[in-house]
């Protein structure tokens with residue numbers, strides 16, 4: 503299973519984005535995580551499709567739009583037209599989650615569902631087969647730079663069990679407070695797609711840091727309980 507690193511640009515200086523994105527490309531990040539906040543679902547506002555369109559012009563990175571917004575389906579066409587490759591919606595923001603996921607797929611994008619720390623995994627029971635990505639929030643959404651909630655390790659492990667049991671190839675993404683101290687633990691628990699925001703942007707040399715994160719994550723995956731479970735299925 504590929505280990506993926508997705509820098510979040512939430513805590514970046516947006517005037518310096520071209521320079522930052524150049525460094526992330528040099529460090530061979532896998533995709534860019536774009537935190538879209540509406541001031542309703544979460545008490546913070548960030549940016550929308552016009553900014554995504556501008557980012558699209560300066561990089562070939564797959565753009566992963568994490569919609570922390572109410573009524574996310576209002577925006578799918580706009581994010582698709584702006585160049586997003588995947589859209590992740592919050593289960594808590596969708597009254598008709600199944601329909602919303604089908605709508606993302608009809609738009610031609612990869613579909614993800616995010617779960618807040620208090621949301622149980624069971625909301626995914628009848629949905630896993632349709633998902634390309636499941637995002638376990640390891641902080642309560644709204645801001646970068648928060649502290650990782652260690653109780654989420656158990657949830658990550660349970661979700662990895664669910665994914666293996668169902669034969670799903672969906673990425674298990676973690677987001678919030680990921681740093682050098684916990685990268686090993688989240689991958690050992692079951693995550694393969696790591697969103698890293700402020701910890702990466704604080705690094706003096708983000709190119710070298712990306713390389714080190716990847717080495718640590720790959721080593722943790724090889725040592726993990728789930729590596730053999732995936733390999734034994736020939737994946």
Ligand SMILES: O=C(CO)[C@@H](O)[C@H](O)COP(=O)(O)O
Nearest residue numbers: 643644646647678679699700
């Ligand atoms: O979705 C969110 C916050 O709501 C995240 O994407 C964070 O922006 C990640 O940043 P760090 O916690 O790594 O600083």
